[in-house]
Amino acid sequence: MGEAIVVGITDAAASRRAVDWAAQRAAERRQPLELLAVVGGATGAVGEGPIVEAALAEARVRAEVEASRIAGGLDVRTRVERGNPVTRLVEASEGAALLVIGSDYRGPGTKASRGAHGLRIAAGAHSPVVVVPDFDVAGRSGVVVGVDGSPAGEKAVAFAAAEADRLREPLVAVSVWTPLEVPRNMGVYPAEYLENLAHLTEESQAISLAGLRSQYPDLEIVPTVERGYPSQIINELAAKARLAVVGSHGRGALARFLLGSISQEVLAHLGTVTAVVR
Structure with a gap:
């Protein structure tokens, strides 16, 4: 069994495409698959605790749903963390076979709101990074x-x-x-x-x-x-x-x-x- 393929998951449509791409590769290469959700944006403000806990609970449910959807014959693990998504995903790439992330880019003539996070993750990662766009190939x-x-x-x-x-x-x-x-x-x-x-x-x-x-x-x-x-x-x-x-x-x-x-x-x-x- 090889090193795990780590997939950063969110509630975006492109995230599902990233999970599907990674699951297919994991199945073909008999590698474990880890679904990682990161809850970021917390500032420590008074009254923020319940919001963070609710976001973490939602992320856990999302990870388990995705794991159940692709589980057939795969070694699928889930992990939910709190912190800066770029930092957490870069850390998770250390020791991974691949880090897979989704992009909301939908092809020429479309606009994407993905910002610089994907670029920073790809540049800082310790493993190869695969970026999956939001269109069918x-x-x-x-x-x-x-x-x-x-x-x-x-x-x-x-x-x-x-x-x-x-x-x-x-x-x-x-x-x-x-x-x-x-x-x-x-x-x-x-x-x-x-x-x-x-x-x-x-x-x-x-x-x-x-x-x-x-x-x-x-x-x-x-x-x-x-x-x-x-x-x-x-x-x-x-x-x-x-x-x-x-x-x-x-x-x-x-x-x-x-x-x-x-x-x-x-x-x-x-x-x-x-x-x-x-």
């Missing part, structure tokens, strides 16, 4: 991964390859090159410069993917190198994929709750279920 195919040659990117590739092989889906490895902004007096880019950028990106990607074919002989790998802006292209490809994977470049104490700009932009406009790996 059934019928999609492929695992898209952003490949940039960084240490975080290498971990993202490893995670994505393992998931694609497990799901028997093609791995779409995406590397994006972006030329420097042309000074006004230059007019156009030299053709040699653009060709070299594309070639260097292809070489870097090949290094990042080296060894995958021997490790996963049955895995279909689709190398993809494009010119443009990374988050935009990743999300365009993710819009047709079952899963997307990106690396988090936050490092050290000061960067603990900061994502790299590309990962943050990918999460802001989710194309599909998206994993953030650090």
Whole structure:
């Protein structure tokens, strides 16, 4: 039995999608599943006690209902805590196989009220974080991964390859090159410069993917190198994929709750279920 998959649950619709995604993965990998509800917002004001107790009781009921709904054959545990949701979920990720959270993002053209909590959780977590948007991804195919040659990117590739092989889906490895902004007096880019950028990106990607074919002989790998802006292209490809994977470049104490700009932009406009790996 592997490490537990932890799911942050709330009363939002996206929470149920997150629970369903995590339950399916837990069943496929024979992992325990922990449903964690966090009651936050308490300030210690006089008369607040009964309100907090009622909120905790409601959260316990919600967790038990969700556990009963998905329980068939799964090792499901529930936990209800009081405190800052970001802090509690980040703490819960330590030792977890995955932390799964829902997002109320419903696709292009819609507005979400999720704020910065999901970004801070994804940046601060000790385990990979999977963010499940509030729309159906059934019928999609492929695992898209952003490949940039960084240490975080290498971990993202490893995670994505393992998931694609497990799901028997093609791995779409995406590397994006972006030329420097042309000074006004230059007019156009030299053709040699653009060709070299594309070639260097292809070489870097090949290094990042080296060894995958021997490790996963049955895995279909689709190398993809494009010119443009990374988050935009990743999300365009993710819009047709079952899963997307990106690396988090936050490092050290000061960067603990900061994502790299590309990962943050990918999460802001989710194309599909998206994993953030650090």
